[in-house]
Amino acid sequence: MKVCNDGFERKFIEEKSDMYAIAFTQNVLSGRWKYFILWYLKGTTRRYSDIKTFLGDLSQGSLTKQLKELESDGVIKREVYPVVPPKVEYSLTEKGNKLMPILDMMEKFGTEYGVESNKQT
Known part of the structure; x- marks a missing residue:
């Protein structure tokens, strides 16, 4: 999984949508x-x-x-x-x-x- 300055790489979002959903939520709540x-x-x-x-x-x-x-x-x-x-x-x-x-x-x-x-x- 690679997170870039603009968010998550398109390939990761498309190929690992379940992991992306968790990573996205974690990113919102991180801090x-x-x-x-x-x-x-x-x-x-x-x-x-x-x-x-x-x-x-x-x-x-x-x-x-x-x-x-x-x-x-x-x-x-x-x-x-x-x-x-x-x-x-x-x-x-x-x-x-x-x-x-x-x-x-x-x-x-x-x-x-x-x-x-x-x-x-």
């Missing part, structure tokens, strides 16, 4: 904070400052990068209001909402097996 951002936006609209507070020690630059990538991939929507001070809100798009079952399954798996794997022996 340390994207899962948490999407989960936090689940079912509600949030201001930038709320997301920043929720994620704690994450730098402004890192958060902005993750949000821009999610917006570029079409899974979140950014709305800027013409007020002072600036007001920016983020919400899930239809495409973003379709990722929620994946996060729900990850939560379920982690709930079931996460504690087990972190037990002190």
Whole structure:
């Protein structure tokens, strides 16, 4: 599998469509904070400052990068209001909402097996 600057190679997409589908989804979700951002936006609209507070020690630059990538991939929507001070809100798009079952399954798996794997022996 080869990923180039413009995405995946056409040959890979055509010959390995099942692997491409997984790789595409992984690419959309890649990034340390994207899962948490999407989960936090689940079912509600949030201001930038709320997301920043929720994620704690994450730098402004890192958060902005993750949000821009999610917006570029079409899974979140950014709305800027013409007020002072600036007001920016983020919400899930239809495409973003379709990722929620994946996060729900990850939560379920982690709930079931996460504690087990972190037990002190």
